[in-house]
Amino acid sequence: MMMNLFSSFDPTSNFNVSLNWMSTFIGLMIIPSMFWMIPSRIIFFWNKIIKTLHLEFKILLGLNKSQGSTLIFISLFSIILFNNFLGLFPYIFTSTSHMTMTLSLALPLWLTFMIYGWLNNTIHMLAHLVPQGTPGILMPFMVCIETISNLIRPGTLAIRLSANMIAGHLLMTLLGNTGPMMSIYMLNFLVIVQILLLTLESAVAMIQSYVFAILSTLYSSEVNYVNT
Template identity: 70%
Template sequence: MMTNLFSILDPSTNIFNLPLNWLSTLLGLMFIPLMFWFIPNRFTLLWNIILNKLHIEFKILLNQDKMKGYTFLFITLFYLVLFNNFLGLFPHIFTSTSHMIMTLTLSLPMWLSFMLYGWINNYQHMFTHLIPQGTPSILMPFMVLIETISNIIRPGTLAIRLTANMIAGHLLMNLLGSTGTKISNYLMIILIITQFLLLTLELAVSIIQSYVIAILSTLYSSEIN
């Protein structure tokens, strides 16, 4: 059993002596197939509209002549992060995207595959990308160093950005919720309204961060063309 509110952020806690917390990552697979068993409804229409919008936006950023079908990779990444962020808003459901082991597992293989593909197939473009156009000769070694460091830390920044944004709101809501038994009835009303507003904010953050990690991954991959 979970001993406190913060245990929902701890992957080592057990439920009925079974370490089932990480199975929350697979809960989205239980909801996605359901829409294909019913006649198209408003939910499936909304789902298709979002998919088409993302496909058009990612297609603009990518060179589809050389990278056909890559948009579906980033759309899948968007939906995977979105489902895990959204499920983390429910009580006592483990938020897998609030841990570096999950976010770094998503960002590091993608970044590494982009780098290997770019350096193997288009190394001249990768070398020229290290020096922005119009850079003075005296600053070229520094620009190469800066660009190299910025490329190396990209998977870490993607992982930390998603983790920090997801865990910050959850901790704030848990801290405020833990004070509910120690305040008066009048302050309880204010606390409930504040918690509702924070929950709405966290819902928006979960959608925004899913879009951010997908669009940044798309931008990083477009640089190898």
């Protein structure tokens, strides 16, 4: 029996070996096969998604001299999408529901953008703290607000992803635990609700991976924008 509502998300160990986080690396065994096996419709579909994301990220970045800059964001989208979908299968640990995973993705990206911007474009980064058209009396307050909003960006990225993954899984867990206490008619209704929730979670898995990647691209474009 669960000690609390969130105990189902705690990493556990089997035979004194923690194998939960190994699910994050399963993609490393699946992705290479795309390059040497006969292309299938799934591979063509995935390549179509990658090309679409590349064009969209390229428009947001607006980089003409740095070819391949979208690769890191496409890879970020891929790994988050893969781990989100893995969490929908029974008995597979959802790594993206933990701040350890999400903050490890968001914090290095944001820190890299900030270091690059402040070292190479210090004056422009300082000017970016005050939006155009701000009255002089409000400038100190706008600097404080912009600084705080900039500092909490990695936290909001990480919390948004983990909270959305936890919320749906937690609702499905709570509804699933009420199954043994229901009648056969209510149990049929519960199965339908669980299927609908699973469909919703599939959509959330795609949307949250896209949101994480697109926001990271926007944060990068701000630094590169002041550089141009």
